[in-house]
Amino acid sequence: MTWTSIFIAGILTYFTRVSMVTLIRKEMISYNLRKILNYVPSVVFPSIIFPGVLLDDVGAFVTISDPKIFGAITALVIGFFTRNVILTIVSGLSSYWIVIFVF
Amino acid sequence: MRSKYEIFKIGIKDVAPHLLSVFPFGIIFGAIGIELGFSPLFTYATSLIIFGGASQIVFLQLLSGGASSLIAITSVGIINSRHFLYGAVLSEYLQKLSLIKKLFISYFIVDQGFAVSNQYFKKNPTEEFNHYHLLGSGIILWFIWQASTIMGIYLGSIVPEELGLKFAIPLTFIAIIVNELRKFDHVLVMLVSGLAATFFYNAPFKTYIIISPLIGLFAAMIINKLKK
Numbered sequence: 001m002t003w004t005s006i007f008i009a010g011i012l013t014y015f016t017r018v019s020m021v022t023l024i025r026k027e028m029i030s031y032n033l034r035k036i037l038n039y040v041p042s043v044v045f046p047s048i049i050f051p052g053v054l055l056d057d058v059g060a061f062v063t064i065s066d067p068k069i070f071g072a073i074t075a076l077v078i079g080f081f082t083r084n085v086i087l088t089i090v091s092g093l094s095s096y097w098i099v100i101f102v103f
Numbered sequence: 104m105r106s107k108y109e110i111f112k113i114g115i116k117d118v119a120p121h122l123l124s125v126f127p128f129g130i131i132f133g134a135i136g137i138e139l140g141f142s143p144l145f146t147y148a149t150s151l152i153i154f155g156g157a158s159q160i161v162f163l164q165l166l167s168g169g170a171s172s173l174i175a176i177t178s179v180g181i182i183n184s185r186h187f188l189y190g191a192v193l194s195e196y197l198q199k200l201s202l203i204k205k206l207f208i209s210y211f212i213v214d215q216g217f218a219v220s221n222q223y224f225k226k227n228p229t230e231e232f233n234h235y236h237l238l239g240s241g242i243i244l245w246f247i248w249q250a251s252t253i254m255g256i257y258l259g260s261i262v263p264e265e266l267g268l269k270f271a272i273p274l275t276f277i278a279i280i281v282n283e284l285r286k287f288d289h290v291l292v293m294l295v296s297g298l299a300a301t302f303f304y305n306a307p308f309k310t311y312i313i314i315s316p317l318i319g320l321f322a323a324m325i326i327n328k329l330k331k
Contacts, residue, residue: 002145005172009162009179010152016183018209020190021197036323040185042289043296043319045276047312048161050297051304052273059305068270075274079281085124088278089271096270 071096107232114220114239121215124278125244126251128156131271133255135160139167143256150252154245155213157279158182160272165312178312189217196224197234208234211241214279288326295322 053072056062062069075092082088105113129150136146141163149159158179165175189212197205220237227233283289296319303311 002166002172003148005166005176006145006148006152006162008172009149009158009176010154012176012180013153013155013158013183013186014210016180016186017190017212018206020187021194021209021212022202022205024191024194032327035327036320038188039289039292039320039323040181040188040316041280042283042292043316043323044182044185045157045280046293046297047300047315047319048157049273049276049280050301051311052270052276054301055304067267068273071270072273072277075277076281076284079277080284083281085121085278085281086127088281089124089127089274092274092277093271096267096274100265100267 067096067099070099105230105232107235110230110232110235111239113223114216114236114241115243117219117223117236118215118240118243121219122243122247125156125215125247128275129248129251130255130258131275132156132160133252133257134259135255135272136163136252137256137259139163141167146256147249147252150249153179154210154248155179155183156248157276160275161312164272174310174312181313181316185214186212189214189221192221193217193224193237196228197237200234204234208237208241211238211245213241213244216240216244288323288330291326292319292323295319 049072051059053068054061071092074095075088078084078091079088132150133146136149137143146163149162153159153162161182162175162179165178166172170178190209193212197208200208216237220240223236224233280293283293296315299318300311300315303314306314
């Protein structure tokens with residue numbers, strides 16, 4: 001049941017927030033574990049980005065000239081140099097739209 | 104010594120630039136929820152109960168794509184596991200609070216709020232009411248996220264499908280990781296997990312969302328061993 005899953009996901013998410021603050025002291029986390037956990041955003045987000053850009057709705061590879069590829073590369077380049085969240089999204093989306101609507 | 108209210112206002116002020124990205128992200132999220140076929144109430148409930156933008160999108164995407172509830176919940180857990188690290192860092196500054204206050208303030212620990220408040224804590228470690236900074240940044244982020252989700256739910260239906268709003272999902276995540284793009288080890292780990300996700304995308308029950316981050320973390324462990 002999906003409503004139940006919202007509540008379980010909510011409790012689980014709250015647990016990720018509250019557990020360390022209430023139960024664990026900073027000294028209890030090993031140096032190595034802290035280093036590995038540091039990579040969590042770098043492993044989870046690309047796992048969503050890559051298929052979202054490289055694959056279509058049915059899970060087949062898009063062509064190299066797909067607007068999504070152009071939009072993603074633009075966003076990566078702008079993001080790399082500006083490190084600005086808004087500019088990254090806006091540049092990616094607008095270059096994606098330019099390919100779709102102009103060319 | 105600053106007053107509670109002053110520190111609360113500094114928290115709001117410090118996180119303000121991030122609201123410019125949280126607000127459209129919330130609108131996009133609300134619109135995507137509807138576009139994926141969920142009801143307004145169901146879409147909004149994720150913002151109130153889960154309150155974690157990226158994980159909410161993945162949660163709804165996986166459910167709409169036919170993934171099991173277990174997979175969707177597990178994915179939310181994996182994506183939000185970064186809060187363990189935030190909590191570990193913040194615990195140093197929040198240890199003085201009563202249990203009730205810790206339980207309350209923990210609900211508001213999100214990426215942007217953690218980032219700006221942790222900077223404030225480092226600069227003002229002994230300030231008695233410095234946790235009001237986290238409350239200020241967290242509560243304004245919470246309010247903007249709730250409001251923008253509701254706006255997106257009702258504005259989304261008038262946004263034409265040709266705009267391809269779904270593409271905003273990978274773009275939003277690209278914007279989140281841009282700060283790590285200058286670190287070679289992180290880029291390497293991103294490539295490993297991203298390519299693994301692409302390779303395992305058609306695996307049963309959308310398990311790629313669990314398999315590929317684990318492969319990426321394993322790669323991170325190897326890279327850290329080699330660095331020593």
